[in-house]
């Protein structure tokens with residue numbers, strides 16, 4: 001019972017944060033990877049602003065299951081989806097750099113995630129994310145409302161833990177990416193994501209063995225480095 005009421009409180013708090021964000025920022029979007037955290041925030045927004053712009057970055061290295069899930073949810077929830085893609089195709093990038101995700105994953109994420117997201121965010125005053133504090137060492141310092149590169153970032157489920165997310169998904173019978181049922185705990189691009197439990201943190205199956213924890217979407221210095229399309233070749 002205590003756990004139930006704690007979860008309900010977190011849910012109500014997140015809804016209030018979203019209502020505040022929507023009424024405060026006329027030009028607002030949600031950045032969705034369509035992982036479990038994104039679907040929770042999208043579901044919370046369904047009652048508050050169902051037509052919000054949903055930004056999805058298709059890196060070209062996505063799992064086919066993720067692409068299929070994005071299409072399914074777009075159709076079922078009538079999402080106002082805005083897909084952004086990198087300046088270079090995968091083929092162009094591999095012709096110039098080879099397997100950049102092995103050689104220099106920061107640069108690969110810079111080209112394939114940060115640059116297109118920077119382009120997308122030029123149209124908004126604020127963006128909503130599904131970041132949570134317990135995901136990584138870096139994320140434990142995130143705030144519910146932050147500023148990054150001059151744009152307000154709102155993290156409405158920052159205080160939720162991994163179990164809270166699954167509890168919400170199960171209680172509300174929300175569709176989720178089928179890769180979770182294949183043992184993936186955190187989802188990203190196919191070449192950089194492993195199934196299974198690789199470490200203490202939820203995102204340890206991402207860029208395993210490299211020490212990298214973040215793609216750079218939430219790091220100010222990455223935007224400064226990769227925000228210009230003229231730098232991507």
Ligand code: SF4
Nearest residue numbers: 101108109112189192
């Ligand atoms: S997650 Fe991997 S494949 Fe995807 S953009 Fe980053 S380095 Fe490249």
